[in-house]
Amino acid sequence: MAGNVYAYALGDSLYLNVTNKCTNDCAFCVRKTVEGVGYYDLWLEKEPNLNELLEAAGDVRQYREVVFCGYGEPLIRIDLVIEAARALKSLGVPVRVNTNGQAGLYHGRNIAVELSGLIDTISISLNAADSGHYVSLCRPRQGEEAFPAILEFARQCKKYIPKVILSVVRWPGVDIAGCREIARSLDVELRVREPAGTFTSA
Template sequence: MAEVAYEIGNSLYVNVTNRCTNSCVFCIRKTEKGVGYDLWLDHEPTTQEIIEALQKKDPLKYEEVVFCGYGEPLIKINEVVAVARWLKSIGVKKIRINTNGLANRYHGRNILPDLKGLIDVISISLNAPDAKTYQAVSRSRYGEEAYQEVLNFITESKKYIPEVIVTIVRWKGVDVTEARKVAERLGVKFRVREFYGN
């Protein structure tokens, strides 16, 4: 059975959807190993189902709870907000979201105010130092326009979320130094992720 809540190290991950607006070349959904759990959901879990899956794992045992999964969690903004509110109410210390930064485009509105006071850390996939490279590796449904959307999302995130991190995956043709400069210009933390898929 597919996992809605799963543990990696001291973090408890929440898998809320398999849908995504990108189709990245390095997406773990395409690798054989994935993250070591079956994350292919047979249906989109409701808020209640997500909370029940988390209750079974005792979220207070972990350093952080991370909305991540095999898809883009902010596609399910209403469920993420409701579950994050519940997590805060039981005393979870830290809540993080890993996102592709395209949720505002997807929903056609600014969803970041919804996350204020609930999400402590947001990790946004920058993926590249420019729009052309971004589209080559991320293969967004929005084409090269997606890159500017991500930059806008990063800038907007700083208003509502205490810690904003942007990431790239080390990948052929992606200039890490240039990507780092973009992060510096935006005034956010920068992290390089290694690709371990196969």
């Protein structure tokens, strides 16, 4: 399916696609391995505004949850995510954000507190047990600053968001045991994902 796909259903969840942009260039990113997710071509010619996004989402009450993911990093568009999440929460639907965890570094402020009361779950892509491996696998624009910023973001999310999940892609050289130890130290769940269809901590 071509065109600007701002919302698409997978199973009983609705996914919102808000941007192509990302601060990473992960080796396993679905953006460079396949054309999209399922039959959806998710590359956006134009990013949605609030009205376009909510119109594409339709009646969200039929879904188990609504997930901000994007073909890129959704929290790059923090203002849109906040406004859309506020509208979705008013309908009583659970909201999740899948993120690379660099929003605080990218925007230069505490993004977790801004999501307080609007997001039920945040899934943060960890993908490495140390900064060196993170940089080589995810190639963040901010280089070595990214990994400690992700850990700090996770700590802040623990304060303001009911459920925080770290995720790791099963990929050659990834220290899953080390990631598990980080998750344990932060007192959050770790989810291990397979690389196919991988993007933004889905």
